[in-house]
Amino acid sequence: MPISEDQMTKMQAKRKKILEQAILLFSEHGYNDTTIAKVAKASGVSFGSVFTYFPTKDDLFHQAVMEPLEEISKLLLDFDENASNPLEELEEMVTMHIKIFSEVNKYLRLVVQVIGQYTRFENQFKELDQFHNTFREKIQILVKNGQTKNQLKQLDTHFTVTSYTSLLIGLRVNLADEPDEEYWLKFVPSAMQIFGPMDT
């Protein structure tokens, strides 16, 4: 092997650094106003090096949108849709989601850009849309279970869940770069309301 393990590690780190800075810049300034030169400078690498790791600017953007999705989607799907106490699980889930959305500020702004211009960023949009479907389906099961157990009102689950995910993304849009988790958590009750919890 011509490449030592040490070098591999360094390269991985370099790639990661570039991608991180790209996400930051893309999310703040958009696709066009984020030049490769700016990304290179922010990452502390040379201009040409960006092209060593990402063949085109399009590719860099694509990876900036796609790579974090895997990790974040795991976190967002980390709840038990068949929990014995659906209402309790739902509240835990909402709390978790709110926390996550309060944290991954920059990346979500990138997501909003992609969705907002889905014709321009078609490929990325498709993948995000696919996750959105998976996401909603899993929540729907939990909601149905809650309704079966009479913990939730008999609302249409499709519209309920779509409203919930819309609230999440809408908060991220409206709260701009509000970083205070405490503040975010105050939206948990409103979010819960959407699911129509039975008064007890």
Add this chain to the structure above:
Amino acid sequence: MPISEDQMTKMQAKRKKILEQAILLFSEHGYNDTTIAKVAKASGVSFGSVFTYFPTKDDLFHQAVMEPLEEISKLLLDFDENASNPLEELEEMVTMHIKIFSEVNKYLRLVVQVIGQYTRFENQFKELDQFHNTFREKIQILVKNGQTKNQLKQLDTHFTVTSYTSLLIGLRVNLADEPDEEYWLKFVPSAMQIFGPMDT
């Protein structure tokens, strides 16, 4: 100076046409990918004419964001926060808002872009933010009245109303270019839930 009224009318029409097309193009393709040449072509006017009506591209964008706001804000604020039956008024208001959001697709995508990149479009963002505050304040009064009359649960009005506006904008993001008003109206119940209507 010696400009006939007829000419004035024509120029107004031309300006309006340019602005309309600019909104469409800006919302679909973003600021940078919308060139003046494309706007001119879409409007059926010459290249240089755009500059006759809007001194710079920045200005064109600014007007594209600001001018429709006046009209739309009037529509959105068209409810009686001191109605004698707050819950009924609230439901009417929500229905109206959902209808409006289902209709002004293109413009709202433009709004999302501005909010999503508020550092880049600072001036426009400020004005939108200002309206957002006015908007929320008026709704808050209605909600408080509803709570006083025990039609609504005693939820924190600030967070409730911000959740409501977030849901609206979030729906616009999530439903992309869904144009069917019938479909949109199905979200009214979910939106109402946020305000915690008392079961009757």
Add this chain to the structure above:
Amino acid sequence: MPISEDQMTKMQAKRKKILEQAILLFSEHGYNDTTIAKVAKASGVSFGSVFTYFPTKDDLFHQAVMEPLEEISKLLLDFDENASNPLEELEEMVTMHIKIFSEVNKYLRLVVQVIGQYTRFENQFKELDQFHNTFREKIQILVKNGQTKNQLKQLDTHFTVTSYTSLLIGLRVNLADEPDEEYWLKFVPSAMQIFGPMDT
């Protein structure tokens, strides 16, 4: 009409100037080493103006190869293949061809580049090749007439004429930028030999 005739004339002149300089530069330095900046400078126009007249560099090259062809092909085909005295006509034709080839130095170097890299300049090559066929066919008729009248030896006309055109282009290659018409004319007897004139 928004453009005055005067302006049209100026633009035509500008376009011509750019094309002329492009031919010179392309022929001397090749496609890649001829930058648009150099063409602009040589033509005394601004960088961007080149793009006003020729959308891409490829297009500029294409026109540089194609446009002069029309005029030159007319000159080269200006002989009477059915002349009553074919041998005399042939000698006049050869003399004319040699003169032309001695004059259009730069352009022919461009032609040699295209032919030499016909895979790279496929489109241009095809058109040149087409002319080459037309050119040879017309000469072949004259040669056949000369053979019928026993003024020329019974040589295979296809190979004879292809040899003749090869000699012409080969001379242009070998004589590099020799500009002296007198010198060039000394090759007429050699060129005539190819056709196998009967000794008289």
Add this chain to the structure above:
Amino acid sequence: MPISEDQMTKMQAKRKKILEQAILLFSEHGYNDTTIAKVAKASGVSFGSVFTYFPTKDDLFHQAVMEPLEEISKLLLDFDENASNPLEELEEMVTMHIKIFSEVNKYLRLVVQVIGQYTRFENQFKELDQFHNTFREKIQILVKNGQTKNQLKQLDTHFTVTSYTSLLIGLRVNLADEPDEEYWLKFVPSAMQIFGPMDT
């Protein structure tokens, strides 16, 4: 130093392989479109290895033009200018030359590029020109001998011989990548005509 003979052989082979591929690529795609990376890939060696054998791209091109010349020039000069039967020798020579030109297609395209852009490839051109002179001088002697023996017409030998070499290079340009030796050999009579053989 301590380099085994075995290693030397391997390196020589590697160098040869690189040069062969370089000739192919340069001749087909020209200097600029032939990147070091492409040469490396075609040769099956690593990117950096090309630089081990050829310090710069210029040098690689230089060697690609120069190294084959030695061998080919020997072949082209392999005739007896003082043969007792000059005409017979001339015909044998022409046949041999035509065969050689039909074979070394790729390299000759490279030669045409150098001559066609002699200002750009000055050094290489000078050496090719030098050979051209040597080549013509030797043929001239043979032609003069043929004229002395009244086997050839009294034509100017300089122009005759230059016409002959022009025909050769012109055929290589015109016949593009025609590989059929049989076809090429049909040009021998035309080539012979240039020397003005006496009818017998």
Add this chain to the structure above:
DNA sequence: AATGAATGAGAATTCATTCAT
């Protein structure tokens, strides 16, 4: 000697803006 990551100079192309007609 071999490898390929790192670098940055250089090139084509786009496009807002200016301005003469």
Add this chain to the structure above:
DNA sequence: CATGAATGAATTCTCATTCAT
């Protein structure tokens, strides 16, 4: 006022060359 040619700054991407491993 309308038009569109002229301009050049800015951007992406390529690639020869260097150099650490």
